[in-house]
Amino acid sequence: MDRKVARNHLLHIASIVMPNAMMESVLLITLMLGINNYIFSQAQITGKVIDAKNASPLAYVNIGIKESSIGTVSKEDGSFTIVIPFEYQTDSLTFSMVGYHESNLSIRDLVEAGNVIVRLEVKTTQLEEVLIAGEKLVAKRYGIKSRGAIHFTDGIFKKDDSFEIGQVIHLGIYPAKVTSVNFHINSSRPDSAIFRINFYRYDEEENTPKERIIDKGILQRHPVNEGWLKLNLSDSNIIITGSVLVSIEFIPETRKDVDQIFYEVKIGGSSKSFFRETSLGQWTRPPHHYCIYVIAITDKNAPDEDGDEETVPTHTLTSDFSSEPYSLFVNLPRDYSKDNEKIYPVIYLLDGNVYFDPVVNSVVSYTKKKKISVNPIVVGIGYENAYVMDSLRNRDYTFPKALPSDSFKLSGQGDRFYDFVKKGIVSYIDSAYRTDKTNRTIMGHSLGGYFVLYALTRNMEGVSVFNNFIAASPSIYYHDHYLIKELGDSSTHNRNLEGINMYMTMGALEVLESQWSDFEQMSMILTNRKLRIHTEIYKNMDHMGTAIPTFENGIQLFMNN
Structure with missing residues (x-):
């Protein structure tokens, strides 16, 4: 089965932090006016x-x-x-x-x-001769070498600019001669396409691609047929070592009626992928991985790259309102087993099938670099697989039932899902692990961000389940702005949310017309509710790209004493 991943690609993060309500209002109005002015300037x-x-x-x-x-x-x-x-x-x-x-x-x-x-000006580069020596040379494959059991498709083809996708590969210390770059195309089109192959140094510490390491222009035109496309580099003498981002740049055609190119992506796993939507733009991490691998000639003793397997759930729970099981992915701090008396804060992450691995990688990195002073338990809340996640999250993350204008087939069970999270998942984690019951965080993106805000309304009903809330590009528009009305209801103003922390973000390029005003209005309402609220707008980013940076920045914000 093939499943389209409906999403917009995003660009780099340029954070604008607004410290108080007045600054938030002024800044948002300024930005909104600015956008209108740009049209005429x-x-x-x-x-x-x-x-x-x-x-x-x-x-x-x-x-x-x-x-x-x-x-x-x-x-x-x-x-x-x-x-x-x-x-x-x-x-x-x-x-x-x-x-x-x-x-x-x-x-x-x-x-x-x-x-x-x-x-x-032509660049004169003196190339050092690199010899691949060894007892025996063999061909090895590096990258994501196979498709997932469930197939997901992504596709971008810009009319006026290049678009670049890349996969990080780890070659180790042995020099390797790359003979081909391969990626999977999920549907054919009648027109051929031009691809440029690039190689960039990958910085493990900063988790980002750096400068180009192969100063050769490698352009190839190929038919676009469903299946694995091999970009032959046998005669290019590409010799590399270490960790490298291998990228495929899609060159735009002059014709305007050319179809998109759709290619395979995988959900979950520990691989690192990047894309950039414009020439010379900032690299951004998508919520998936590209099926890109290289074949390289190297020493037979060179270590094989670890396979990119999807993380297996730690626990499986069932609820009384759904026949589908819920998967819980759990990552414990490194020192968890050293002190049997120590308790830990817990971060509950929605859409765990997609975001658990990159968030855990970030938490581990922040712990090593001491960017956070409190090491949390991370619990990803997911489903049996990423395929069913697409529809079930619509059901679980929304309340009340969708209006016809929302166009959701399943919806409106957020109240029951919240009760299950509270009485089922949180209680289970508290009984299975040494948790700090006064320090719980919930975070989600898009509809997951909507559910985070909905959980905030439920916090007003009595004992708080969560004290930290992280909402990335929340879908505030849902059900005719239901949550704006709910949180802005003056009859509940005596039930403030003092002591609660909120981090809410959006992208400056969000496509919904109401997104800016929704964000501003929600920010003002939450400020009036006496929350400790932090808001951030990611410049040059639209909806999907805000997820991972929001989670990372929120963790650094709330996991420091």
Whole structure:
């Protein structure tokens, strides 16, 4: 079975923290007004990129503002057009192509110049000869080498800019000659496509791709047929070691009627994947992994890369309102077994099938680097598998029952799910582990973020179950803004939420028209409720990209004394 992962790709994080209600209001209004102004304050730059020595046109040059959502690529004849919003007009426009020196030019100067000619200088690189020596050389595969039992599809094909997806591979200390890069296409299309293969150094400490390590322009055009696509690199002499991000860059076509390219992704597992939606944009981590692997010739003694298996649930629970079991994924702090008297705070994470592994990786990293002073137990609340999760989360994370305009087939059982979380899951975890019953966090994204806010309303009914709430891009619009009305009800204002911590975020590029006003209104309501509220807007990001950074930042915020 194939399942489309309906989502929008997002860009990098540029955090704006608003310390109090007045600042929140002013900042949000400013941003909203700014967005309207940009529509009327854009500058267009047109021109051509050529080789500085022989004046030949340079095709597929990456053009953009670094770490932003603004970018394009030059066409086959070297020409380009890019629209620059007002907020970026004091920045520089970068022209980058493998084998050439990067050029950074003032946007203001380019706008004033009109139709510009950009000349790139060839980069002279002296390559060190690397020999692959060993007792015996063998071909090994690194990356995600197989599809999951349940198939998920993603697909992006931008009309005016490149789009890049990448998978981290770990080669160890042995040099390896890459002979091919492979990825799985999930549906055929009549048109062929151009792909660029890139290799970047991966920084384990910072958990991010860095500079390009292979200074070769590797462009290939291939038919787009369902199945594994092999990008042959046998003659490219690509020799690498260590941890590397291998990426596939989708080059846009000049025609406007070209279909998207749909490719395989996997849910769960400990692999690290990245994407960026624009040329020179910031790398972002998706909630899934790309089915990309390389074949490389290396020493037979080189260690094999660990398989990327989906984490197995630690516990399975059933409820009295659903026939489907719930999976609980549990990660204990490293020192849990050292002190039998010590108790630990617990973080409850919704959509555990998707987010448990990356969140645990972050918690482990923060513990090692001492970025958090309190080491939590992490409990991912999930389902039997990621396939059923798609519909069951709609049922469990929403209350009341959806309106026709919400277009949900299953919905409205959030009240019963909350009771199950409280009396079933939390009670079970408290009985099975040494937990700090005064320090519980719940966090979720999108509809999961809506449920976090709904859980907050239930906290007003009596004894608090959770004291920390983390809501990433909550779907506040649901049921005609039900939660805004519920939390804003003046008749319940005597039931304040003092002592409760809230971290709520959204992306500056959220697509729903009401998202900005919803976020502002909810922020004001929660501030009036006497919560300790922290709000953050991620610049150049839309809905799906806010999940992991929100969870990471929220953990650092609340897991420090």
